[in-house]
Amino acid sequence: MKKRNLELKVLDLAKTELDKLYGFYNIDESQNDRPDAAINVIEPRSDFDEKNPSFKVGIEITSVDKEDVQAYFNDQTYGINKINEAFAENKKNGGKINHANKKMEIFVDEFYIYEGAMKKLKKHEDYAKSNIFKDIILICHSENTNSNKLLREWTNFLLSKENFPFDKVLFTALETQKCFLIYEKKKPLLTEPRPFNHVRHQRAEITIPIGHHNILGALLNEPIIQPKKSAKRTKKH
Structure with missing residues (x-):
C-alpha cells in the first residue's frame, strides 16, 4: 500500500x-x-x-514497526523469481504448499x-x-x-x-x-506498570493456490525468501 x-x-x-x-x-x-x-x-x-x-x-x-521488518515484507521484487517457481511447482502438486513466501519472528517488548x-x-x-x-x-x-x-x-x-x-x-x-x-500530555502516567513479558510475534506472507494445502506445515518450515542478513529480528533492552 x-x-x-x-x-x-x-x-x-x-x-x-x-x-x-x-x-x-x-x-x-x-x-x-x-x-x-x-x-x-x-x-x-x-x-x-x-x-x-x-x-x-x-x-x-x-x-512503529522496525525499518528492516518493513523493508523485508514490503519489497515486492527481491526473490520474486523464487516465489513464482514455487507457485508453479505447487500447482503441479495439486496446490500443496510447503513454505511461506516470507516469515520473520518479531520481538515485541514494553519499548x-x-x-x-x-x-x-x-x-x-x-x-x-x-x-x-x-x-x-x-x-x-x-x-x-x-x-x-x-x-x-x-x-x-x-x-x-x-x-x-x-x-x-x-x-x-x-x-x-x-x-x-x-x-x-496533560494526564501523565507516573506509576510504573507491572512487568511486561515480551512477546515473539511470528509474521508470515503466504500465497495460497486453489486446492489442498498445508498452511501449518508451511509456517513451520523455512520461508522461500529469507530475511536479508542485515535485518535484525529482535532487539532487547
Whole structure:
C-alpha cells in the first residue's frame, strides 16, 4: 500500500477516538506533509474553550514497526523469481504448499511502541512553531502487534517519563483495525506498570493456490525468501 493511502487508512481507523477527543470535525484535504494530516474541529466537545468555537489539530502518522521488518515484507521484487517457481511447482502438486513466501519472528517488548513514537520527537517543535494548530497529536500504527492493555500502559508510562511533547498519542493495530488513546500530555502516567513479558510475534506472507494445502506445515518450515542478513529480528533492552 502506498504511503499516503496507508496514512489515510490509519486516519480513518482513528475516527472514533478523534470524535471522542475533539467532537465533530472534517479532514483538511490540503494538509499532507509536515505534519501528515490535519482536522478542522467544527463543533468541539463542550469541555473546550467556548471562546474558540473551532480549531485545527495537526496529526503526524508513523509506523512503529522496525525499518528492516518493513523493508523485508514490503519489497515486492527481491526473490520474486523464487516465489513464482514455487507457485508453479505447487500447482503441479495439486496446490500443496510447503513454505511461506516470507516469515520473520518479531520481538515485541514494553519499548516497542515507545521507540517508534520517539522517532518523531523533534518533529513536534517544527510543527509548533507554525502556531496553526491548537493540538499536535501522533497516531502510531503497527502490523506486528495489537497492543494489549499492558503494552499501552507501558507506552504511556515511558512517554510520560520523557514529558513527550505531543498533546496526545493514539495507536492503531492494523490487523484488528482498532485504535486506542495511549497517552495524553496533560494526564501523565507516573506509576510504573507491572512487568511486561515480551512477546515473539511470528509474521508470515503466504500465497495460497486453489486446492489442498498445508498452511501449518508451511509456517513451520523455512520461508522461500529469507530475511536479508542485515535485518535484525529482535532487539532487547
